[in-house]
Amino acid sequence: MGVTIYDIAEQAGVSIATVSRVFNNHTRVSEATRRRVLRVAAELGYQPHVSAQSLARRKTHLIAAVIPVLSNFFYMEVIRGMQDAVAESDFDLLLYAAPSPQEIDSQLERALQKGRADGLLLLSTPLTEAYRNRLKSARGSIVLVDAADPDFDSVSVDNVKGGYMATRYLIDLGYERIAHITVAPEPPPAVQRRQGYEQALREAGRSVDPALIAASGRKPYGFVEEAGYEAMRQLLERDERPDAVFVASDIQALGALKALQEAGLQVPRDMGLVGFDDIVVSKYVGLTTLRQPMYEMGRIAIEKLLSRLKHPERSVSHTVFSPRLVVRRTCRSRAVREVSGMSDR
Template sequence: MGASLKDVAHLAGVSVKTVSNVVNNHPHVTPATRERVRRAIDELGYRPNLTARHLRKGRTGIIALAVPELGNPYFAELAGAVIDTAARHDYTVLLDHTAGRREKEVLVTQGFRTHVIDGLILSPIELETSDLLGRRPDDGPLVLLGEREYEAPYDQIAIDNVAAARTAVRHLTGLGRRRIAFIGARRETARRPAHLRLRGWREELLAAGLPCDESLVAATDGYGRWDGAAAMNALLDRGARPDAVFAYNDLMALGAIRALVERGVRVPQEVSVVGFDDIEEGRFGAVSLTTVAPDKQAIARLAVERVVARLTGTSGLRPERIQPGYTLVTRESTAPHTV
């Protein structure tokens, strides 16, 4: 049988209430007492009963994270950051996979697991505002991640995708690149997440005094490596030879690089390539990938903190739209034109 709060209190020479205050990180404990209690906890191997703690508050101690594709390294890395952050708040994370399908995104927001979870963090692809308004049967915290903006009463966390895309294109124009392709546009673009990055591509080209050559926009059916390679090959096949590529994400950028190399095009000398997401895989290719790096740690921290704040009543009533930062990470896939 494990040690109890009473055992810790007896060894530390303090009250059970004081031990509880230390375990729950309450501020009104002197540093000396806090250290004495922590030594007793370590000596006895005491572990708080988190389940009981949550149940006393009418909660399960579980937050759900629903993402469109667990096989995408970006979402895997984001999930890891959310799990680590939630653990610091004594929460467990339940992962859900929507495959980017509207019906599954609607299902997870309708509260079919309200008896299991305390709150939901969702990265939607196809979800509409109408799905969010009037279809949720419970009032549990919901935090939305990603590019799309919703006129809905929920917290939303996303980097400025237009500005981030402009940063990527500005980097390429600063290298003297003039025919910059965009890979990753989807059909019905206005309803898809890629439209903000495509908009940033257009805005920055116009700001640089360059034409927005729509023949350099490659539509795809998905966002994976094969989609990037197929889009790159399609551009080359129709004679729309770019001198640079800005891809919707790193996976597509890596696919584009593979297609270029297989066709004898030198990267970055003839064609520079920029991705988006800063997944770990992009750092270890034969040509390491220049990319826009969203602050995934900040996204995870803010998402979990918003859920916890709403559960504990420390958050204001009005929903917030929060923009974490991003950086451009320059690697070997971009360089001045040297044909």
């Protein structure tokens, strides 16, 4: 039997993927490693050919990520963390973006096709029984991001706690009619943030008024600026408008701010506003928000998946981050600003 890239990898002390990268002139290989691999290949009398390349593809060295919406600040930051972590490995990242919730099925099927990827990251997607069975039957390495399930590794944020903190903060500031802007249909993070909102109201002895919960029914759906704009317009048309709003995401909060400005209302004089995420632009508009570690979520998700690929029999693990309140200028001041221990950023 002739020399294969497995022989070269073993003698050079590198992975098969690294040998493949050298022969394909990939930039993600150090010059020292490249020289060592080429020297070993020459010593063994190896010449790249089709059959050897086929052997190298027994493992794809690809990680697939199914993402609901690619053009979203939250996902862009999570992906940045994923890319940085993948760059430190012998793997590449393959993204499958679903423009709408209805298209997640088809993208998931593409990602799970045999031979496409060695592992899968599934972002912000509720696991129906059908999804759960499909993932189990795939028998691959799978990590959920921004979602959780007992059967799979996951990285998420305590969204219930975040929704509670945002609403409790507004209550403590003295706001009376606190509304909530969510999305329709609601992915798990939105459902959980609304649960936290409702929990804080009930603990304060207040009822949950369905008229104060709004979501856009128009396209584009989800955590997008247009949805926040449309939902805020709905709230402003109520017979008795709210005096504060907890918005399920910062990007929606930007749309809500636009609707308030068009209505001639000022923040925080006429209405308080709290978002969720702490995307880069939030500090420039002075948005009070709940910060979640988006970049770290992406990195840890990749680390979990790589660990699962190496140790497929290890116990399922769940990493849950706690959000942090970041106080800026979209809520009226009170002593609670000092009690929170947070400052403008």
